Amino acid sequence: MTETTGLPGRCGVVGGGRMGAGIAHALLLAGCQVTLVERDEEAAAAARDRVARAVAGSVKRGLVEETDEVMSRLVTDTRTAGLAGAGLVIEAVPEDLDLKLATLRAVEDAVEPGAVIASNTSSISLDTLAEALARPERLLGLHFFNPVPASRLVEVVIAAATDPARRDRAVAWVAAIGKTAVVVRNAPGFASSRLGVILGLEAIRMVESGVAAPEDIDAAMTLGYGHPIGPLRLTDLVGLDVRLGIARYLERELGPRFAPPALLVRLVEQGHLGRKTGKGFYDWSEA
Incomplete structure (x- = not known):
């Protein structure tokens, strides 16, 4: 030791x-x-x-x-x-x-x-x-x-x-x-993934429906709720493919509220996985 x-x-x-x-x-x-x-x-x-x-x-x-x-x-x-x-x-x-x-x-x-x-x-x-x-x-x-x-x-x-x-x-x-x-x-999504994913998926749905830009949605959570990082920037850091896989697993285990938005599925299919590929909800090409 x-x-x-x-x-x-x-x-x-x-x-x-x-x-x-x-x-x-x-x-x-x-x-x-x-x-x-x-x-x-x-x-x-x-x-x-x-x-x-x-x-x-x-x-x-x-x-x-x-x-x-x-x-x-x-x-x-x-x-x-x-x-x-x-x-x-x-x-x-x-x-x-x-x-x-x-x-x-x-x-x-x-x-x-x-x-x-x-x-x-x-x-x-x-x-x-x-x-x-x-x-x-x-x-x-x-x-x-x-x-x-x-x-x-x-x-x-x-x-x-x-x-x-x-x-x-x-x-x-x-x-x-x-x-x-x-x-x-032990439970599907434990505590953190279960809460974090549902927030991230709702943020993606807001982008998908044109409610606000990713930067503004993230600012609402960092400045309004004191989160250290917004849900969309965090999704880029975690990896959109990782988040999609977790969402599909939680959908199977916990029901349709965890169904991944079409925008998330499309971005993963296009190879836009976040920071590791240079593009997700943000441009990381210079990072």
């Missing part, structure tokens, strides 16, 4: 996209040795670059003294076997059920029996994911928010089989990385 945080001395993250890189960054700043696993060498190198940029930003903000020391604690790998010895592993692969199930099985095969395995899923049932494991009591959800460095919240999601002691450890670990934990029972 690290002396100052109580976190496991070694942690792992599987998936090095924007979210996974952000999680790795948070663990590094808390003093952990982090192994970041990606599908191939090219993806692993890109993930390391993402983490390095985030760490450099933390240096500029005075959160850490220098980049090299922090980055020396990051190891990238293309094999889940590289996670051996990690006390906490967080799965952060895309929101695809089959991919997550296969990833969690591979992680379980790699880590020790006492390790905690967490999924960063924003909507998929933790009970369904737990069925992939020989020891489902070790699984829980650690749902981080995008962008991870700026977000103060982590949703700790408890499956039916989750060991209460592991839940308590997870809550303490969230505090150790400087964020606040909210504990929720």
